[in-house]
Amino acid sequence: MNFTFQESSVLYGMLAESTTDVILKTDPKGFIVHATPGIADLGHRDAAGKESGLAGGICGPHLLDLVAPEAKQQISRAHARAMAGEDIDWIEFPALTRDERKRWFEIRLRALMRHDGAPYGVLGVMRNVDELRSLNERLFTATYTDPLTGLTNRTAFISMLEHMLQATMDGCLALFSIDFFRTINMQYGQGTGDEVLTVFADLLREMLRTEDIISRIGSERFAVILPRVTPAEAEGICRRVVTTLAELKQTVGDGSFAMTASASVARIDTSLDSTIERAEMALFVAKAKGRNRLEMEKPVRLAVG
Numbered sequence: 001m002n003f004t005f006q007e008s009s010v011l012y013g014m015l016a017e018s019t020t021d022v023i024l025k026t027d028p029k030g031f032i033v034h035a036t037p038g039i040a041d042l043g044h045r046d047a048a049g050k051e052s053g054l055a056g057g058i059c060g061p062h063l064l065d066l067v068a069p070e071a072k073q074q075i076s077r078a079h080a081r082a083m084a085g086e087d088i089d090w091i092e093f094p095a096l097t098r099d100e101r102k103r104w105f106e107i108r109l110r111a112l113m114r115h116d117g118a119p120y121g122v123l124g125v126m127r128n129v130d131e132l133r134s135l136n137e138r139l140f141t142a143t144y145t146d147p148l149t150g151l152t153n154r155t156a157f158i159s160m161l162e163h164m165l166q167a168t169m170d171g172c173l174a175l176f177s178i179d180f181f182r183t184i185n186m187q188y189g190q191g192t193g194d195e196v197l198t199v200f201a202d203l204l205r206e207m208l209r210t211e212d213i214i215s216r217i218g219s220e221r222f223a224v225i226l227p228r229v230t231p232a233e234a235e236g237i238c239r240r241v242v243t244t245l246a247e248l249k250q251t252v253g254d255g256s257f258a259m260t261a262s263a264s265v266a267r268i269d270t271s272l273d274s275t276i277e278r279a280e281m282a283l284f285v286a287k288a289k290g291r292n293r294l295e296m297e298k299p300v301r302l303a304v305g
Contacts, residue, residue, distance in 0.1 A: 021038075021125050021126065021127045022035065022036055022038040022039045022125070022126040022127065023035070023036045023123075023124070023125055023126075024036070024039060024063075024123075024124045024126065025112070025121055025122070025123050025124070026063055026079070026121055026122045026124070027120075027121050028083060028119065028120065028121060028122075029062075030062050030063045030064065030076070030079050030122075031061070031062050031063070032061060032062070032063055033121070039066075039126070063075065063079060063124075064076060066095050066096065067093055067094070067095060067096070068093070068094035068095065068096055068102055070094070071093040071094055074091065074093060075091070075093055075107070078091055078107075078109055079109060079122055082109035082110060082111050082122045083111055083119050083122060084111075084119075085111050085113075085119065086111075087109075087110055088107075088108060088109040088110070089108060090106040090107070090108050091106060091107055091108075092104060092105070092106045092129060093105060093106070093107065103128060103130050104128070104129050104130050105126050105127060105128055105129060106126070106127055106129050107124050107125065107126045108124065108125045108126075109122050109123070109124045110122065110123050110124075111123075143155065144156035144159075146215075146216040148194055148197060148198065148216070149197055149198055149201035149216050150201070151201055151214050151215055151216045151222075152213065152214070152215040152216075153215060153216060153217070154215065154216075154217040154218070154223075156215060157213075157215035157217050157223050157225070158272070160213055160215075160225055161173065161225060161268070161272055161275065161276075162272055164225065164227065164268055165268065165269075165271065165272060165275070169227055169228070169268075170227070170228055170229075170230075170268075171225060171226050171227040171228055171229055171234075171267075171268045172226045172229055172230075172231055172233075172234035172265050172266065172267055172268060173223065173224070173225060173226070173265070173266050173267075173268050173275055173276070173279045174223070174224040174226060174234060174237075174238045174263060174264065174265045174279070175221065175222070175223055175224075175263065175264045175279045175280065175282075175283045176200075176204070176221065176222040176223075176224070176238075176241070176242075176261050176262070176263045177220055177221050177222075177261060177262050177263075177283060177287070178196060178197070178200055178220040178221075178259065178260075178261050179259075179260045179261055179262055179287075179291040179292060180291075181193065181196070181219065181220035182220075184196055184257075196259060197216070197220070199259070200222070200245070200259065200261065201214070201216065201222070203241065203244070203245060203248075204222060204224065204241065207237075207240060207241050207244060208224060208226075208237065208241070209226075209237070211227055211228075212224055212225065212226050212227070212237075213225040213227075223279075224238070225268070231265060231266075231267055231296060231297075234265045235265055235294065235296055238263050238265055238294055239263075239294050241261070241263065242260075242261055242262075242263050242292065242293065242294050245259055245260060245261055246258065246259075246260045246292055260291060260292035261292070262283060262286040262287050262291045262292065262293060262294075262295075263283070263286060263293075263294040263295075264279050264280075264281075264282030264283035264285075264286055264294065264295050264296070264297070265279070265282065265294065265295075265296050265297065266278040266279035266282060266296075266297040267297070278297040279297065281297070281298075282295040282296060282297045282298070283295070285298075
């Protein structure tokens with residue numbers, strides 16, 4: 001692949017040490033006029049439907065032909081901005097491979113200028129970031145997901161509840177606690193206890209709305225954020241969960257036994273601590289009254305006098 005002195009200067013200013021980077025040059029309209037052999041891994045189909053790899057010195061497809069449909073507009077704008085003289089730093093986008101599988105790349109673009117300052121093309125560096133994205137996704141999952149149930153964990157729950165409060169969104173918080181969970185663990189073993197947790201998590205997924213956010217926030221405790229519902233609506237939704245669980249005789253471990261849960265509902269407002277405290281207090285009342293029931297937060301009565 002041959003570059004002019006000016007192109008080489010731009011290239012060395014852009015190119016990282018990695019030898020896996022793909023270098024490409026486009027004309028002003030975005031058609032690839034040169035590319036390093038690594039771009040052949042993406043493949044390309046011409047108008048006749050034949051596959052053609054891109055190699056150095058061979059005119060190839062348009063830059064957008066390598067980009068998944070949902071990212072075409074973003075890359076098109078970036079190319080236009082580069083032609084206008086703007087230095088475009090790394091942009092992440094999904095590319096299409098020859099087997100039509102999406103692979104994630106990032107690209108960096110710089111304009112190529114004539115001696116009179118007029119742009120005549122764009123030089124790009126493109127690198128695969130699939131591995132990095134996969135690592136980030138695994139780290140995200142480990143940080144915010146309960147590995148047993150697959151639900152979000154307490155860290156994620158706190159973040160989402162804080163977001164609702166900051167956005168002043170209406171809604172309610174529900175807390176669920178599996179009754180006598182410690183006894184179940186001691187009598188039937190931790191394996192059975194884990195099955196109880198996954199059975200209840202699945203029941204919550206099945207019975208709650210798609211917009212409700214379900215988290216496991218403790219050993220036997222679950223929290224549900226119910227956006228855009230009144231306390232009365234939240235009560236109806238959560239009471240059905242408690243009633244349905246009590247009516248089902250689940251087969252868990254080597255036997256069958258009844259599972260029940262205590263629950264509470266509080267309106268999301270004022271602050272994070274206040275919302276959780278009011279829900280916790282209502283849950284305490286549900287357990288004190290015999291469990292297998294739902295309690296609503298009690299309205300605060302102001303003293304007059």
